[in-house]
Amino acid sequence: MKKTLSLLAVLIATGVAATPVQAANHYVSALAGVSWMQDNDVTYANDWVSNTDRWHNTFDSGITGVVAIGCDYGSTRLEAEAGYQRNDFREAGFPYDLTDDWGRSSLTGGKSTVYSLMANGFYDIPLGGGAELYGMAGLGVAQINLEGNYAINFFEGESINGDPFQDDRVTAEDMTYKAHTTAFAYQLGAGVTIPLSKGVVLDARYRYFATADFTVTGPVESTWFVDGNDDFQTAYTNNSLNTHISSHSVLVGLRVDI
Numbered sequence: 001m002k003k004t005l006s007l008l009a010v011l012i013a014t015g016v017a018a019t020p021v022q023a024a025n026h027y028v029s030a031l032a033g034v035s036w037m038q039d040n041d042v043t044y045a046n047d048w049v050s051n052t053d054r055w056h057n058t059f060d061s062g063i064t065g066v067v068a069i070g071c072d073y074g075s076t077r078l079e080a081e082a083g084y085q086r087n088d089f090r091e092a093g094f095p096y097d098l099t100d101d102w103g104r105s106s107l108t109g110g111k112s113t114v115y116s117l118m119a120n121g122f123y124d125i126p127l128g129g130g131a132e133l134y135g136m137a138g139l140g141v142a143q144i145n146l147e148g149n150y151a152i153n154f155f156e157g158e159s160i161n162g163d164p165f166q167d168d169r170v171t172a173e174d175m176t177y178k179a180h181t182t183a184f185a186y187q188l189g190a191g192v193t194i195p196l197s198k199g200v201v202l203d204a205r206y207r208y209f210a211t212a213d214f215t216v217t218g219p220v221e222s223t224w225f226v227d228g229n230d231d232f233q234t235a236y237t238n239n240s241l242n243t244h245i246s247s248h249s250v251l252v253g254l255r256v257d258i
Helices: 002-018
Strands: 024-039 040-043 053-059 060-070 076-092 102-129 131-155 171-197 200-210 214-226 231-245 246-257
Touching: 024 200, 060 102, 060 246, 076 131, 076 246, 131 200, 131 214, 131 246, 171 231, 200 231
Parallel strands: none
Antiparallel strands: 024 060, 024 246, 040 053, 040 231, 053 076, 060 076, 076 102, 102 131, 131 171, 171 200, 171 214, 200 246, 214 231
16 A cells, blocks of 8 residues: 555656646645535355355535645646545444344444545636636555444344354454455545735635445454353454445635645
8 A cells, every 4th residue: 555655656756747837827725625425235155154245335514625735737637635534433333233132232432534645637718817626536456444333232042153052142242343455536626716916816615535345354343241241262363345436525724826
């Protein structure tokens, strides 16, 4: 991941730096705002269930921010951008969220964080008085980090991993999932810029950001409690999630000529 991001950053930065000074104005920008990650469906497989399950995740609104360096050619702009986004889980339809007396699971915490490097293109439309309307599109890579904490309860003499429990015996399993991967990413957006002073403009933007489908793998660490006692710990090593992410964001910031 680090090699991929570093290579992309070097290529973009080299292209921006190589642009003749007389051909473009150079600038830096920084924007921050609110992101709304869309619900996603997840295909899940592991080393203790032979079939593949699906479940549905929902997210709280989160934060996002981008910094960029770019070249302004008049009606068009090219830009190298680094971004960050974080959204906490609201609900996770864990595949063993059963409605009968076998068991029940609940999400106790978790988050999705995304780091991205993007190459963006802009088209500016003058509105008068120095203000401009623009459309933008970008391609790049994203590192997606997923972390979830679950509590699973089993009831009334059910068999867990072949070990039958006595009637009315309750077993709770706390599970923590951590994984990360790299995926192709793209974004589309529109915004408006308003001049504040010479070489400084206010930039307000809407952005849609998404990745291609990706698969993440990582261990699930769990602790079993039987009759309130911490009995043993288990690590399920071959877990995998297949999904994609997408989000809507509103950002506001400044663009400054350099």
